Amino acid sequence: MNSLNSTVSPxxxxxRPLFFxxxxxxxxxxxxxxxxxxxxxxxxxxxxxxxxxxxIYLEHSLHTAKYIAVxxxxxxxxxxxxxxxxKLIDTFLFDSQFITYEACxxxxxxxxxxxxxxxxxxxxxxxxRFVAICFPLKYHIIISNYNIMVIIAVIWTFTSxxxxxxxxxxxxLSFCKSTMVDSYFCDHGPMIQLACNDNFPHVIMTRICIxxxxxxxxxxxxxxxxxxxxxxxxxxSSKGRLKAMKTCTSHLxxxxxFYLPISATYIAAITTTLHQSARIINTxxxxxxxxxxxxxxxxxxxxxxxxxxxxRYKRNKLIIPILKQ
Numbered sequence: 001m002n003s004l005n006s007t008v009s010p011x012x013x014x015x016r017p018l019f020f021x022x023x024x025x026x027x028x029x030x031x032x033x034x035x036x037x038x039x040x041x042x043x044x045x046x047x048x049x050x051x052x053x054x055x056i057y058l059e060h061s062l063h064t065a066k067y068i069a070v071x072x073x074x075x076x077x078x079x080x081x082x083x084x085x086x087k088l089i090d091t092f093l094f095d096s097q098f099i100t101y102e103a104c105x106x107x108x109x110x111x112x113x114x115x116x117x118x119x120x121x122x123x124x125x126x127x128x129r130f131v132a133i134c135f136p137l138k139y140h141i142i143i144s145n146y147n148i149m150v151i152i153a154v155i156w157t158f159t160s161x162x163x164x165x166x167x168x169x170x171x172x173l174s175f176c177k178s179t180m181v182d183s184y185f186c187d188h189g190p191m192i193q194l195a196c197n198d199n200f201p202h203v204i205m206t207r208i209c210i211x212x213x214x215x216x217x218x219x220x221x222x223x224x225x226x227x228x229x230x231x232x233x234x235x236x237s238s239k240g241r242l243k244a245m246k247t248c249t250s251h252l253x254x255x256x257x258f259y260l261p262i263s264a265t266y267i268a269a270i271t272t273t274l275h276q277s278a279r280i281i282n283t284x285x286x287x288x289x290x291x292x293x294x295x296x297x298x299x300x301x302x303x304x305x306x307x308x309x310x311x312r313y314k315r316n317k318l319i320i321p322i323l324k325q
Contacts, residue, residue: 014174014197015174015175015176015196016101016171016174016175017101017175017179018100018101019098019099019100019101019179020098020099020100020101020104020179020180020181020186020191021097021098021099021179021180021181022091022092022097022098022099022181022183022184022185022186023097023180023181023182023183024088024091024092024097024181024182024183024184024185024280025092025184025280026092026097027276027277028277028280028281031092032093034281035088035089035092035093038085038088038089038284038288039085039089041081041085041288041289041292042081042082042085042086042288044292045077045078045081045085045288045291045292045295046078046081046082048292048294048295048296048299049074049075049077049078049291049294049295050074050078051295051299052070052071052074052295052298052299052305053071053074053075055305055308055309056070056071056074057071058312059308059312061304061308062304062305062308063145064145065128065143065144065145065147065148066125066128066143066148067304068145068148068149068152069121069124069125069128069148069152070125070298072117072121072124072152073118073121073122073125073254073294074294074295076114076117076118076121076291077114077118077290077291077294077295078291079110079114079117080110080111080114080115080117080118080287080291081288081291081292083107083110083111083113083114084111084185084287084288085288087107087185088184088185088284091184091185092184099186104181104186104191105167105170105171105186107185107186108167108170108185108186108187108188108191109163109164109167111185111186111287112163112166112167112188113159113160113163115213115287116159116162116163116213117155117156117159118258118290118291119213119214119217119258119259120155120159120213120217121152121155122217122221122251122254122255122258122259123217123220123221124148124151124152124155125251125254126220126221126224126225126251126255127143127151127224128143128148129224129225129228129247129248129251130224130225130227130228131143132247133228133231133232133244133247133248134227134228134231159213162209162212162213165205166188166205166206166209167188169201169202169205170188170191170192170202173191173192173194173195173197173199173202174195174196174197175194175195175196176196177194177195177196178194179194180194181194182276182280183280183283184280184283184284188206189206192206210266214259214262214263214266215263218255218259218263221255221259225248225252228244228248232244232245246303249301250297250298250301250302253297253301254290254293254294254297254298257289257290257293257294257297258290261282261285261286261289262283262286262287264282265279265282265283265286
């Protein structure tokens with residue numbers, strides 16, 4: 001596997017393999033049950049997020065800045081799961097663990113891009129709650145549909161640029177040690193460890209990206225909720241505080257579901273020796289589960305969406321008997 005199908009430059013100092021071998025789940029026993037579980041997770045993710053998008057698209061009352069961000073989160077969830085899970089199942093269940101160099105870079109880009117979009121969209125939703133509670137009189141001026149669409153467009157552009165730089169730097173690495181990637185997809189960290197030339201710039205870029213995409217958004221969300229708590233403490237009515245916090249419940253659950261597992265995995269990997277199989281299972285679950293849970297959380301915990309579903313259900317119950325007549 002060490003120099004499989006490599007393209008070597010005339011000076012024999014730069015090696016670009018034609019293929020990589022994704023090693024991921026090979027050493028995990030009874031892993032086919034896990035693939036079946038991931039298939040179910042993917043199906044629920046697509047159905048749930050499509051349902052949320054459909055409801056937001058159909059219902060005019062949900063054409064607000066907050067639900068534009070929720071719609072964007074649903075798009076990122078579906079695309080992120082589609083970039084990861086079908087390829088993962090094809091790779092391991094059907095023993096097609098070889099992936100071309102170009103396909104590997106494309107896989108890396110899309111998985112990391114949509115994961116980053118999920119993280120940054122949660123920041124946008126935190127910003128929405130911050131303005132709604134701390135500056136309620138200016139909410140419709142600051143958080144207009146136009147403004148939120150501009151913010152989302154900037155996030156898409158910024159994330160694309162960061163991921164293109166991160167993935168583009170891989171093309172400067174020479175892979176003369178091995179082509180076996182110890183992960184469940186073309187993961188950036190395990191790949192740069194295979195390089196036999198200087199990978200220090202890639203290590204620095206990785207840390208910058210983790211900070212920008214993971215820890216900085218989490219810090220901003222925590223800061224926004226700190227401001228929200230202080231604003232609510234100034235509210236005289238305990239009923240008003242409870243009502244305001246209820247509007248944040250669904251978002252807080254999304255934040256916990258997304259950030260806690262992946263942050264715990266990163267911290268464990270840095271502070272202790274995390275077994276490779278444990279790391280792979282933890283990170284794959286951290287990537288697959290939040291997109292599945294997000295639409296459920298927003299459906300159950302968000303009163304506006306539940307009201308829309310109830311109204312449409314009652315309307316259909318009334319229409320169906322009339323059509324039968």
